[in-house]
Amino acid sequence: MTTTPLIRPGQFGAYGGSYVPETLVPAVAALDAAYQQAKADPSFWAELDALHRTYTGRPTALTYAARLTKHCGGAQIYLKREDLAHTGAHKINNALGQGLLAKRMGKTRIIAETGAGQHGVATAAVCAMLGMQCVVYMGTKDIERQKPNVFRMRLMDADVRGVASGSQTLKDAVNEAMRDWVTNPDSYYLLGSALGPHPYPTMVRDFQSVIGREAREQIQAAAGRLPDVVVACVGGGSNAIGIFHAFIADEHVDLRGVEAGGRGKALGEHAARFSGGQLGVFQGTRSYVLQDDDGQIATTHSISAGLDYAAVGPEHAALHDEERAFYTSASDEEALAAFQLLSRQEGIIPALESSHALAEAVKLAPTMRPDQIILVSLSGRGDKDIFTVADVLGVTI
Numbered sequence: 001m002t003t004t005p006l007i008r009p010g011q012f013g014a015y016g017g018s019y020v021p022e023t024l025v026p027a028v029a030a031l032d033a034a035y036q037q038a039k040a041d042p043s044f045w046a047e048l049d050a051l052h053r054t055y056t057g058r059p060t061a062l063t064y065a066a067r068l069t070k071h072c073g074g075a076q077i078y079l080k081r082e083d084l085a086h087t088g089a090h091k092i093n094n095a096l097g098q099g100l101l102a103k104r105m106g107k108t109r110i111i112a113e114t115g116a117g118q119h120g121v122a123t124a125a126v127c128a129m130l131g132m133q134c135v136v137y138m139g140t141k142d143i144e145r146q147k148p149n150v151f152r153m154r155l156m157d158a159d160v161r162g163v164a165s166g167s168q169t170l171k172d173a174v175n176e177a178m179r180d181w182v183t184n185p186d187s188y189y190l191l192g193s194a195l196g197p198h199p200y201p202t203m204v205r206d207f208q209s210v211i212g213r214e215a216r217e218q219i220q221a222a223a224g225r226l227p228d229v230v231v232a233c234v235g236g237g238s239n240a241i242g243i244f245h246a247f248i249a250d251e252h253v254d255l256r257g258v259e260a261g262g263r264g265k266a267l268g269e270h271a272a273r274f275s276g277g278q279l280g281v282f283q284g285t286r287s288y289v290l291q292d293d294d295g296q297i298a299t300t301h302s303i304s305a306g307l308d309y310a311a312v313g314p315e316h317a318a319l320h321d322e323e324r325a326f327y328t329s330a331s332d333e334e335a336l337a338a339f340q341l342l343s344r345q346e347g348i349i350p351a352l353e354s355s356h357a358l359a360e361a362v363k364l365a366p367t368m369r370p371d372q373i374i375l376v377s378l379s380g381r382g383d384k385d386i387f388t389v390a391d392v393l394g395v396t397i
Contacts, residue, residue, distance in 0.1 A: 011198050013321070015314035018197035019281050024178075027185040032199045034105045039206070044104070048097055048207075055129065056092050058210065060084045062218035067345040068362075075228065075368035077361055079348070079378045080215045080243060087122045087152075089351065089380030090211060090239040095122035095190060097207035099130050102188035109133045109187040113177040115142055115170030115235070116306030116353060117149025118380050119192030124158035134158040137176040141168035142305045149384045167299050170235075170309045174283050193236025194313035197284035201314050208242025215375060216246040223373055229254040229364065232377035233356040234327065235271070235306050237313035239379035244325060254326065256364075257316060258356045260302035261329035267292065271300040272329040273312040274320055282311040288320075303332040303388065304352035306380075330359035338362055339382060339389060351380035352388065 011017060020028055038044040052058040061084055065077040082090040095112075102110060110132050114120030120136040127134035136153055140162040143150050153160050166172040174196075181189040194204040219227055230247055232240035234257035247253045262270030270276065273288040280289035282297060290298040290310040302308040319325035330338070338358035343349045350358060354377070361376045368374070382389075390397050 011202060012314045012318035015285070015287050015317040016198055016201055017286050019284050019286070020197045021182055023182050024185060027181065028197055030105070035101060035199050035203050038101055038104055044100065048100055051096055052093075052210065056086045056096060057084065059214045059218070062215060062222060063348075064222065065346050068342060069365070071341070071345055072362055072365040074365040074370060075372040075374045076223070076370070077365060078219060078222070078227070078373060078375050080211060080375060082211060082239065082377065082379050083348070083350065083354070083381035087118065087125050088383065089118035089122070090208060090242060091119040091122040091192060091380075092125070093210055093242070094192065094204050094207040094238060095119065095126045098188075098190045098203070099126035099132070102132070102190065103130055105188065107132070107186070107188035109135070109184065110190050111135050111137075111177050111180050111184070111187050112190045113137045113170065113173040113192060115139070115173065115308060116304065116351070117142070117146040117153070117384055118306065118351070120158065120160070121149050121152050123190050124153040124156040127158065128156045135180065136160050137163055137173040137180070139168040139170060139172050140164045142170065142173070145388050146305055146384055147387065169300070169305065171283070171297065178283065193238040194241050194315060195236040195283065195285060195311065201285065204238050205241045205245060205315060208238050209245040211239065211242040211377065212244065212246030215243055219373070219375055226250055226253055227373040227375035228368065229256060229374045230377070231256045231258065231357045231361050231364070231374060233258050233307060233353045233379060234312060234316060235260070235309050235353065237316045239377050241313060241315050243377040244319070248324060255319070255324065256360060257325055257327045258360045259327060259329040260304060260307035260356060261331040261334070262301040263332055268299045269301050270329065271302045271307050271309055273310070274327040275329060277312070285311070285314050287314045287317045288312050303335060303392070304356065304385070306351070306353040307356065328360060330356040334359040336389065336392060339385070348378070349382035350378055351382050352385045354379045
């Protein structure tokens with residue numbers, strides 16, 4: 001399959017761009033033009049804002065985790081509660097924004113990919129609300145470990161298509177979604193993270209930046225100042241860039257992204273792109289990619305389906321190189337421990353993805369002063385993960 005050069009070079013320094021098959025060049029160009037028009041139209045944002053208030057349930061709450069703070073010692077821990085958004089995660093912010101854009105473009109058929117299932121659920125919900133056909137691609141491995149979300153999607157009349165090729169996870173679902181788009185360029189590809197060809201990384205960031213805008217206002221109202229550290233999990237990176245964006249100009253605020261450390265440091269045992277990846281082009285964008293010495297895309301592993309991906313969003317790559325954000329990882333074991341800890345201490349069951357960010361906060365808090373603040377993006381709720389966790393713990397449900 002031949003690809004074309006960048007449609008718009010270096011959207012984020014050396015990263016980003018648009019590496020797509022020639023058949024998709026018109027579709028990507030039309031998407032870019034439509035988004036630029038919508039972005040400049042106040043009525044588009046007014047409609048999105050109204051639906052966030054009446055459909056999504058925004059603004060989501062900011063919760064002071066008093067018992068978790070006491071348990072850890074040190075810094076105060078606050079949670080930005082995207083788990084309380086409609087469909088249970090931050091994914092609805094982007095799905096709703098892109099759904100309205102698709103409607104504006106006259107599209108009636110939506111294609112999406114999903115790993116943990118939250119983006120698929122959000123897309124299915126938006127399509128049901130807007131009266132659009134919805135096709136969601138999902139790796140068969142992820143279908144097995146995310147059964148509740150698969151049922152939710154189908155309940156909302158989405159056509160969930162299992163992908164049995166490759167690792168049977170998110171990257172393979174993206175491949176199939178892009179193949180569908182190549183075959184059906186008149187459809188709208190509702191990409192789920194800050195990845196892919198331009199304009200997706202920018203567009204998804206813009207739709208997710210509502211998280212950071214709200215959190216910035218809420219933490220100042222609750223604590224009288226900005227946080228010392230903002231922590232978020234990073235798969236593709238949409239919830240992280242969404243909360244980071246409002247604080248990038250505040251150099252005294254430490255931004256920390258947490259990748260999936262998986263089972264170990266060997267290639268294939270984790271999804272930590274910044275510690276094991278190399279510069280490459282993958283699924284439409286230039287960024288850090290996990291690959292072998294021959295440039296073949298490596299298999300990945302994470303206990304969390306949403307972090308099990310070989311590349312990272314290009315804006316995160318730029319923030320990493322600029323040393324504006326610091327990226328670390330949490331192992332499966334650490335994420336599982338954080339999952340249980342928040343459940344027991346606060347009565348909040350987090351998604352396994354979010355548990356990676358919590359694991360970092362739990363490690364970091366005791367090293368900080370009691371007057372300092374850690375703000376954690378709780379990107380989603382953990383209902384979808386109870387079967388995975390029960391299986392790992394050897395518990396029968």
